[in-house]
Every structure is written in structure tokens, then in C-alpha cells.
Amino acid sequence: MAHSSEMISEDIVQYLKDHEQKSLLRFITCGSVDDGKSTLIGRLLYESKLLFEDQLAAVEAESKKFGTQGDNIDFALLVDGLAAEREQGITIDVAYRFFSTDKRKFIVADTPGHEQYTRNMVTGASTADVAILMVDARRGILTQTRRHSYLTSLIGIPHIVVAINKMDLVDYSEQTYTQIKEDYTEFARQIGIEQITFIPMSALAGDNITAPSSNMPWYHGTTLMGYLETVQVDDELMQKQPFRMAVQWVNRPNLDFRGFSGQLASGVIQPGDRIRALPSGKESTIATISTYDGNLPQAVAGQSVTLTLNDEIDISRGDMLTSAEEPASIGKQFETTIIWMHEEPLMPGRTYLMQIGSKTVTASITDIKHQVNVNTMEHLAAKKLELNGIGECNISLDQNIAFDAYKANRDTGSFILIDRMTNNTVGAGLINFALRRSTNITVQHTEVNKAVRSTLKSQKPCIIWLTGLSGSGKSTIADLVEQKLLASGHHTYLLDGDNVRHGLNKDLGFTDQDRVENIRRIAEVARLMVDAGLIVITSFISPFRAERQMARDMVEAGEFIEIFVNTPLDVAEDRDVKGLYKKARRGELKNFTGIDSPYETPETPELDLKTVEITPEEAADKVIELLKQKQMI
Numbered sequence: 001m002a003h004s005s006e007m008i009s010e011d012i013v014q015y016l017k018d019h020e021q022k023s024l025l026r027f028i029t030c031g032s033v034d035d036g037k038s039t040l041i042g043r044l045l046y047e048s049k050l051l052f053e054d055q056l057a058a059v060e061a062e063s064k065k066f067g068t069q070g071d072n073i074d075f076a077l078l079v080d081g082l083a084a085e086r087e088q089g090i091t092i093d094v095a096y097r098f099f100s101t102d103k104r105k106f107i108v109a110d111t112p113g114h115e116q117y118t119r120n121m122v123t124g125a126s127t128a129d130v131a132i133l134m135v136d137a138r139r140g141i142l143t144q145t146r147r148h149s150y151l152t153s154l155i156g157i158p159h160i161v162v163a164i165n166k167m168d169l170v171d172y173s174e175q176t177y178t179q180i181k182e183d184y185t186e187f188a189r190q191i192g193i194e195q196i197t198f199i200p201m202s203a204l205a206g207d208n209i210t211a212p213s214s215n216m217p218w219y220h221g222t223t224l225m226g227y228l229e230t231v232q233v234d235d236e237l238m239q240k241q242p243f244r245m246a247v248q249w250v251n252r253p254n255l256d257f258r259g260f261s262g263q264l265a266s267g268v269i270q271p272g273d274r275i276r277a278l279p280s281g282k283e284s285t286i287a288t289i290s291t292y293d294g295n296l297p298q299a300v301a302g303q304s305v306t307l308t309l310n311d312e313i314d315i316s317r318g319d320m321l322t323s324a325e326e327p328a329s330i331g332k333q334f335e336t337t338i339i340w341m342h343e344e345p346l347m348p349g350r351t352y353l354m355q356i357g358s359k360t361v362t363a364s365i366t367d368i369k370h371q372v373n374v375n376t377m378e379h380l381a382a383k384k385l386e387l388n389g390i391g392e393c394n395i396s397l398d399q400n401i402a403f404d405a406y407k408a409n410r411d412t413g414s415f416i417l418i419d420r421m422t423n424n425t426v427g428a429g430l431i432n433f434a435l436r437r438s439t440n441i442t443v444q445h446t447e448v449n450k451a452v453r454s455t456l457k458s459q460k461p462c463i464i465w466l467t468g469l470s471g472s473g474k475s476t477i478a479d480l481v482e483q484k485l486l487a488s489g490h491h492t493y494l495l496d497g498d499n500v501r502h503g504l505n506k507d508l509g510f511t512d513q514d515r516v517e518n519i520r521r522i523a524e525v526a527r528l529m530v531d532a533g534l535i536v537i538t539s540f541i542s543p544f545r546a547e548r549q550m551a552r553d554m555v556e557a558g559e560f561i562e563i564f565v566n567t568p569l570d571v572a573e574d575r576d577v578k579g580l581y582k583k584a585r586r587g588e589l590k591n592f593t594g595i596d597s598p599y600e601t602p603e604t605p606e607l608d609l610k611t612v613e614i615t616p617e618e619a620a621d622k623v624i625e626l627l628k629q630k631q632m633i
Contacts, residue, residue, distance in 0.1 A: 022100065025233060028109040028125050030152070031134030032144035036165040040134065040203035041110050044210075044225065045099060103229040122339055122428050125152060126414070129233045130159040132224070137170045137200075141183050147374045149184075150390065153191045154337060154430060156410060159231055160188075161197045163224065167216065168202040174218045190377045199224055238301035242326035243267030243275065244404070244412050246357030247319045251306050259290060259306035260315055262358065265411035267323060269307070270298040274324040277315050278402035283324050284311035318359030320402035320412070328404050328412060331434030332397040335369070337406075339390050342419070342426035346385040346393075347513045349520040351550040352426065354397065356415040362398040362553065363417065364520075369393065383513050385427075394435065406430035421545055453533030457491045460632045461530040463555060464537045464623065467548060467602060468565030469594050470580055471572035473611050473619070477565060478539040480620035485535060490633055493529055495522055497540040510591045516547055523551035530555050535632070543599045558630070563623060564605040569594050571612055 029037035097108050109128065125131065131152040135145060152160060162184055170176045177200045188196055199208055200219055207213035210225045222230075244265040251259040269275070269286060276283045289296045290306040299305045307321065315321070322328045340346045346365060354363035371382035371391040385391045406413030417427035454461050464481065466474045475496055482494045501508070505521055508514040519542050529536045542548050552560040572594070573581040584592035591597045602608075607626050609619045627633045 022103070022105045023233070024105045024107065025130065025228060025231070026107045026109075026128050027130035027132060027228065028128045028157075029132045029134060030125070030148040032136070032139075032142045032148075035134035035136045036203045037132075037134050038110050040132070040163065040165065040201075040209070040224075041097060041108055043203045043206060044108075045097070101225070101229060106228065122151060122155070122341070125155050125157060126410070126428075128155075128157050130161060130228070130231060131157045132161045132163050135162060135164050135180055135184070137164050137166045137173075137176050137180065140180050141187060143375060145184075146187060147388065149187065149193065150191050150372070150374050150377075151339065153193050154339070154390070156407065159195050159197075159233075160193055161199060161224070161227060163203075164198065164200045165203055167200045167207060168205050172200075172207075172213075172215045174216070177219070197222070197227060199227065238266040238409075239268055241266035241301070241409060242328075243269050243273070243321070243323040244328060244409060245269075245307070245321045246359070246412075247315055247317055247321065248358045250315065250317060257308070258312075259288075259308045260321065261304070261306040262321075263304045264299055264301045265357075266301045266409055268298055268300050275307075275309070275321050276324045276327045277313055278320045278322055278328055279330050279400045280314060280319070282311075282313040282315075284309040284313055286310075318357070320357065320359075322402065328402040329434060330400050330402055332400045333366075333435040334395050334397075334403075335432045335435060336393055336395050336415075336429045337390065337432060338365075338385065338393045338395075338417070338427050338429045340385040340387060340427050342424065343387050344419075344426070345387075345512075346389070346391075346417075346427060347516045348383070349513070349517040350546055351420060351553070353418040353420055354395070354415050354429075355418060356401060356403065357412065359401060360418075361401060364396050364550075365393050366396045367394040383511075392432075393429075395429070403431050403434075405433055419546075420549055450531045450533060453531075457533045459490050459533070459535060460559075461533045462535055462559045462561055462627075462632050463526045463530060463551065464535065464561050464563060464627075465526075465542070465548065465551060466537070466539045466563050466565055467542045467605075468567055469569060469572045469599055470541060470592075471575045471577060472565040472567035473616055474539040474541075474565045476616045477609070477619045477623070478537045480616055481623045482537050484620060484624050485633070488633070490535055491533065492535045492537060495526060495536065495538045495540075510597075512544075512591070512597070515543060515597075519544075519547040519551065523547070523554050526551065527554040530559055535627075541593050541599070543593045543597065545600045545603070548602070561607070561626065561630070561632075562602055562605040563607045563609060564602045565609050565611060565619075566601075567611045 029040060031037060097110070099106050099108070133145065133149060133152070135141065149160075162181070164177055164180050167173070167177070177198075181198050185196070199221060200216055201208040201213070201224060203209065207215055208219070208223050210223060212223060213219070244267060245262045246265065247260045247262050249261040251257070251261045269289065271286050271288060273286050274283060275286060287308040287310045289299050290308065291304075296305065320328055338346065348365045348368055351362055351364045354361050368382050368385065369392040370379035371385060371389055372378075373380055374390065382389070382391060402412070404412040413431045415429045415431070416425050417429060418424065419426050450461065466478050468474050475498075478494055478496065482492050485492045500522060504525070505518050508518050519540065522538060522540060526536045526538055548562060552562070576582060580589060580592065581595070583589040584595040593599045607622060609622060611619060614622070
């Protein structure tokens with residue numbers, strides 16, 4: 001809500017006009033659990049007289065039921081809106097509040113302090129101008145303090161306030177304040193934070209929130225509200241950058257109008273300006289800049305508009321319109337910084353969806369160069385990134401994208417990673433630069449292609465992907481299928497799990513990340529064999545759905561046939577031809593699928609072979625019959 005003002009009743013039109021022209025400051029509160037972030041925001045609203053009477057009455061009633069301050073108002077309840085938060089006394093989700101004073105408008109994001117919800121903190125920080133980092137005066141600098149500081153540094157928030165809270169619980173000790181200030185200054189130097197303001201306070205008691213505290217006569221700095229109202233934020237910074245706009249929608253209401261809608265990420269654009277569409281590289285000039293209220297003489301960063309061009313060029317959703325004189329870069333392989341946000345770890349070789357601007361592409365982490373220890377800033381070797389891990393990673397895409405380095409432009413240099421199976425957002429990333437090989441390597445066109453090779457062999461190439469537990473009968477069925485195909489004159493190749501580990505994959509073990517890489521390599525080899533016009537039969541446990549989906553996506557629609565060799569664990573274990581289950585049960589064989597490593601059953605396989613009901617010969621016949629139905633043979 002807005003602050004109380006007599007002008008509201010005297011001249012509402014003038015009040016709204018003045019209010020509209022105030023500058024807007026976005027800031028976040030962050031830090032460790034129970035450092036007082038929600039209490040601080042509640043106190044700001046209360047002290048600035050930004051609450052309606054019914055809101056105040058409601059929070060007074062809820063303080064008696066949920067509060068932690070006895071008969072006093074628990075200001076945290078003004079922000080902790082979720083029932084789960086009130087029951088646990090912690091912030092889980094990001095809570096946004098709008099308010100204003102005579103000098104400025106504010107949007108504040110109260111971000112979670114608990115380590116489990118660090119991913120939500122990144123969401124709140126992505127658009128902030130100021131970060132208020134809460135530190136409990138009793139506990140000093142904690143791991144989560146360092147993690148949030150490092151994240152604010154990575155994300156590029158220009159102004160940091162270190163709010164040393166709960167000074168009332170340390171008797172307003174200047175020595176405590178000085179020690180925390182020295183500790184944090186040393187840490188900030190390591191991660192490159194320069195603009196820091198330290199404010200000792202008590203959010204609960206109101207010290208140094210809106211008025212100087214008489215309890216700390218030794219402190220001569222600003223109050224928190226005084227800082228927020230006066231900190232200089234360059235509102236025109238992004239307008240000074242080259243023009244960038246991701247196309248969110250091709251606006252075609254009729255045959256006579258074709259516009260491109262989106263929000264300007266940076267720059268200023270006017271009719272007549274020359275632009276370049278990326279990644280195609282085609283150029284044109286701006287004809288009109290349209291909004292709901294009519295045409296504009298110019299548009300600036302932050303505005304949502306529809307642009308029409310003077311030339312008919314092919315532009316789709318996800319493309320980027322840029323300045324022709326200073327275009328964005330193009331690439332498909334990058335060094336990035338990734339903040340991992342999911343319980344399932346990030347593993348090299350696994351594919352994800354990457355969304356950058358309005359464009360979504362397929363991405364694969366090719367290498368984790370190192371992980372950052374947020375306590376010491378050490379670079380640690382890592383084969384995977386766990387929840388809240390931060391790492392420098394190389395990433396490869398299936399197509400070129402337009403981008404800027406994150407340090408130059410937040411909007412065109414940041415992305416999210418999405419799990420292909422669940423559609424959950426699992427990571428956030430910042431592009432550092434394109435790898436040189438990204439531009440040096442191109443696809444070489446050849447006259448002899450897959451269509452020619454498959455025509456010569458009188459068959460449609462495909463991958464027959466047999467998946468199932470060890471001992472399910474995959475290899476036996478695969479061998480029979482190949483024999484039957486060869487007998488009818490077809491050209492095939494069989495890739496078997498054990499055989500490839502003697503050569504191509506002999507350097508891989510059986511950890512989850514090695515299993516991912518094992519299947520990635522096999523999928524690449526199978527794709528090449530399909531391009532050669534062969535019918536490829538693979539026999540691998542391939543326990544994870546994500547990797548089976550990755551293999552499917554490498555070939556054209558209809559060329560991947562997933563066959564689930566469906567054998568119950570007890571039956572497969574009873575067969576135990578290789579004696580592997582016995583070793584796994586004795587603890588001699590770690591990470592064995594079905595025992596101490598999971599197997600994710602196919603959800604919609606093209607064929608489900610229940611091997612307890614049919615013989616291997618009958619199973620092979622079912623595969624051949626399926627190939628005939630699909631007209632592959």
C-alpha cells in the first residue's frame with residue numbers, strides 16, 4: 001500500500017500524479033534462518049504508518065496465536081503469509097510487498113533463509129537494486145550469510161546493506177558490531193563486493209529503522225529507511241546499453257499487420273532505427289512502435305511494445321531483435337556459472353531444457369570445471385552439483401542462441417535449467433562467455449545422407465532400445481532379434497552393455513554420473529549408426545528415464561523404439577546368471593541397479609515384454625512384429 005498523505009483527501013489527482021513519478025527501488029532481505037528478515041519488513045511497514053487498521057488488528061490477533069513475542073506484536077506475521085511458515089516460524093517462499101514514502105516507491109522481496117530454500121532467494125534477487133543482508137549479532141557471519149553474499153555478488157546487485165540485527169540482545173555492544181563489520185569486510189573483499197553499508201539495528205525494538213537509536217550513541221551512520229530513500233540507483237543504466245528485445249509473440253491479428261511483441265531488455269529504439277534479428281542475422285528498420293494506447297515515438301528499456309518492420313523477414317518467438325550496429329553475440333557452447341536448485345544432483349552428460357529469454361533449447365552439461373566453496377572461496381573438483389551447489393560449468397546447446405555476457409546484460413545473459421521429465425526448474429545460470437570451439441566448429445554438409453543409405457539397404461533405420469534389470473533377458477532377446485533381422489536380409493548392429501564396457505566405455509564405473517555418461521556415449525554411437533542407415537539394437541539397463549529420453553531426442557520422431565524387458569526383481573535375482581546379485585547383497589558390488597541404485601521403469605514404452613509370461617523366442621517375435629507394424633521393415 002502507499003503511505004498516508006493528506007493530499008489523498010485534498011487533491012487525489014495530484015497525489016496520483018506525484019506518486020506515479022516517484023522513483024522505484026527494488027530490494028531484498030536475505031541471510032540465515034531467524035535473522036529477522038520478516039520482522040524487519042513488518043517493522044518498516046509499521047513504523048512508516050503503512051498499515052490499514054484492519055491489517056493491524058488482524059496481525060495483533062494472529063500474534064497471540066502464532067507469534068513468538070508474547071503479548072507484543074510479531075511483525076514477521078505481516079510478511080510470513082503461508083500457514084506452513086507461521087507454524088514453523090521460517091520463511092519458505094519469496095514474499096513481495098509494495099509500499100511508498102514521500103520520497104520513493106519500493107518493492108521488497110522477503111527471501112528464505114533456510115538452506116533448503118536458497119533457490120527461492122535467487123528468484124527474489126534477480127531484479128533487485130539493493131540487498132539487505134541480515135546478520136544476527138549473537139551469531140555473526142554464518143555459512144548461509146556467505147552463500148547469500150556470494151549469490152548477490154554473482155547476480156550483480158550493486159548495493160549491499162549489512163544489517164546487524166538483534167543488537168538489543170547483545171546490550172547494543174559496539175565491540176560486537178565492530179567485530180562483525182571487520183569479519184564481513186574481509187569476506188566481501190574475497191568475493192569482490194565493494195559498496196557495503198553497515199547498520200546496527202533491532203528490527204523488533206525499532207532501533208535505527210526509521211529514526212536514530214538512542215541506545216547506540218556510538219553509531220553515527222544512516223538509518224535503514226534513510227538509506228533506502230536516498231541510495232542512488234541508476235534507473236537509466238539499461239537504457240544506455242545497446243538495444244535488445246526477445247520476441248515473446250508474433251502478433252498477427254490480420255493479414256495487414258505483423259508485429260513482434262516483447263519487453264525491451266536494454267536500450268532505446270525509435271522508428272527508422274536499423275535492427276538485426278538473431279540468430280538469423282537478417283536486418284531491417286523499425287516502422288512503428290505500438291502499444292495498447294497507440295503508437296510511440298520511442299521505447300526504452302523496461303517497456304513492453306510491439307514492433308513492426310519495414311521488411312518482411314522471418315522472425316519467430318524466441319528470436320532476439322538487437323541493434324544492427326552493436327548486435328548480441330551468437331553461440332551454442334558456453335562457460336557458465338550454475339546455481340543448482342534441486343534435490344536430484346546436476347550430472348554432466350544429462351540433458352535439460354534451457355530457457356533464456358523467450359527461447360527454449362536443449363542443453364547438456366559437458367563439464368563441471370569446479371565447484372565453489374562459499375566459506376573459503378576455494379575451487380573444488382566436482383563430478384556433480386548437489387542442492388545449492390555453485391559451479392563453473394561448460395554447457396552445450398542443440399542450436400545457436402543470441403546472448404550477452406551476464407556482466408553486460410542481466411536479461412540476455414541469464415537462463416534457467418528445466419528438468420525434461422517433470423518440467424521443474426532445477427537450476428539458474430549466468431553466461432560468462434562463449435567457448436571458442438562454439439564458433440570454430442560447423443556442421444559439414446555431405447551429399448550422401450541417411451535417406452540415400454537407408455534406401456540402398458531397403459529399410460528404415462531406427463534404434464531398438466531394450467531396457468530392464470540385470471538378468472531380465474535383454475541380451476538374449478536382442479541377439480535373437482538381430483538373428484531374425486539378418487535372416488530376412490536387413491542390415492543391423494547390436495550394441496550390448498557388457499561388450500562396450502570392454503572398449504568404448506572401459507573408463508567408466510557404476511556411479512550415477514558414470515551411468516549417465518555411459519548411456520550418453522551409447523546414444524551418440526547409435527545415432528551415428530542410424531545415420532548410416534542401420535537398424536541398431538541396444539541392450540542396456542539404462543536405469544534413468546532422463547537418459548532414455550535423451551537418446552530418443554537424438555534421432556527423428558519414430559526412429560526410437562523403447563522396449564521394456566519387464567522382469568520382476570525377484571525373478572531376475574533368482575536367475576542371477578553372472579552372480580552379480582549375490583555380490584551386491586553381500587556388499588561386494590556397490591551401486592547395483594535394483595539393490596542400492598534405482599531403476600526407473602518406462603512410463604510409455606512402445607513394447608512391454610513380460611518375460612515371466614513368454615519365452616525369449618516369443619519376445620523376439622513380438623519385436624519383429626512391432627517393426628513390421630511401424631513399417632520399419
